[in-house]
Amino acid sequence: MEILTKRYWWLGLVFIGALVLPLVVGEFWVHVAIEILILGLFAVSFNMIFGNMGQLSFGHAAYYGVGAYATGLLMVRASVPLPICLAASMVAAGICALILGYFCVRLTGIYFAILTLAFGQLLYYIIFQWYSFTRGDDGLQGIIPPGALFSATYYYYFTLFIVTGALIAMWYVNESPFGYTMRAIRENADRTRFIGINVRRYMLINFVVAGMFAGRNWHQSGIPVFMTVIGGPLGFFGPMIGSIIYTFLMAFVTGFTEYWPLTIGLVIMFVVLFLPGGVLGLVEQKMKVFRSRDLETRGDRSAETGSS
């Protein structure tokens, strides 16, 4: 725990920074920050499948959509209060992930990617064509948040609270024996199976947990993938960093050109070809070089800093 607090002291600084942010920037940037938080949570939950399981899920937007529609429909049609809606949306996304995951975890690699893509498209078409229930491509209008959330600042704090809570919960899942088992499966599924672990069941649980956290919050399925890749899939906070870079870049670039896909396409191409670990990977690599130099000069502190 001591090492934990030593290594992650900067998180406290980030959190304090996030708390004072609305006091120092204008309303536009508060909206950008809300976007960063929501999409960042979405990307971190996507990375539970990509980073932990080593599988590329193209259907992750489906849970995001199911969660959003569950909240929206409950509020518009049944006037259920917001906190209950949010809990219900998690359950809805979790159930959805349970059903889809039951089939998806039977496959790996390319087949996993295609099946999640097919399921994602299926849900997309159902939601957009079931006009009487979801109002199709008109979208759900008239979702009125409780009075206090009208203000950007309050909405920001509400989002920050929810996202922080979800991140802490996911962090604990990640650092639990379950999280280690998942990473063992990623590295070598056969060996993990040999020591008596039901790989499929673990993958399914992981799938459901990841789906539930995505449901908390309809976008193109690519977004969490891009954020994760830019930030770095191997660290827990990589996707969050990716979300910050992606959202800022988008707010900046779309200001003067409509060719956003071209820009992000080139960025992704650059990252895949020259920066395989993402921004976080680059930082860690540089830190490693720095640390090893540090070790050479001091020579005796290998026990504490050696592992990373």
Added chain:
Amino acid sequence: MDVSLLVAQSMSGLSRGMMLFLIASGLSLIFGVMNILNFAHASLWLVGAYFCYSFWHLMQNHGFGMWVSIPLAALVLAAIGWVIEVVLIRRVYERELPEQLLLTYAMVLILGDLIKLTWGVEDKIIVRPPLVDGPVFFYGIPFDSYFIFVISIGFFVAIGLWWFLKKTKYGHIVRAAVFSREMVSALGIPIPRIYTGVFVLGIFIAGLAGAVQAPVGSITLGMDMDMAIVVQAFCVVVIGGFGSLLGTLVGSIIVGEVYAFSILFWPQGALVLIFIVTAVILIVRPWGLFGTPMRV
């Protein structure tokens, strides 16, 4: 509902299926040999359609315009495929699957915007030459003559590919590379050159398909054409089985016909039905109808 409508609909389904075959066969070949799933395949197909339009536009006062534009566009696409393979794909041979998928997905985004920059967003229309315009009659049932042209191109390519893979020396090498690239490499055959050749061939067929598709209706980027078509081509390859030419042909015809007939009976459900069929096949028989089971 009379017979002629059913026959006409099945012809339109067959024509759609052959178009999907042209796209999916290259996709399947590239995946089978190089183990790379090319998300950008349908984007390149669309680029082929736009090139066909541009060539036709230059020669529109001549009757032969379209007939010359189609092979020209396919050749241009083969050249583009060569550049993409040498500059980009070659760098990720040894990488993991998600990185390869991301690279080709980034190409989808880049190509989509490059099309917008080059050809604009308005629809492009090619006027068909009289030979393939209007209906032809068989036993009093009208067929769109262009559909017959599309179907025959599809069958020619299918037979050509079959002949290439089964009867020529290079085809044997390609099939051997699917089976064991180490062994092929050990026999002194340069694997990168085989990969480049296969990629160029796949993109050439995609470009040909795009050029042939161009005069069917208007060419447009709308409705996310590139992604919609590539996902359907994935479905075809999954249903037929990766690496099986016959499977790709049968899968294309199934998807084309399912689409054509559900348009008739349940218009909104056409794509939903195709995704359900694909999901079921993936779950019960992931190697597809004609593929061979592999280690999952």
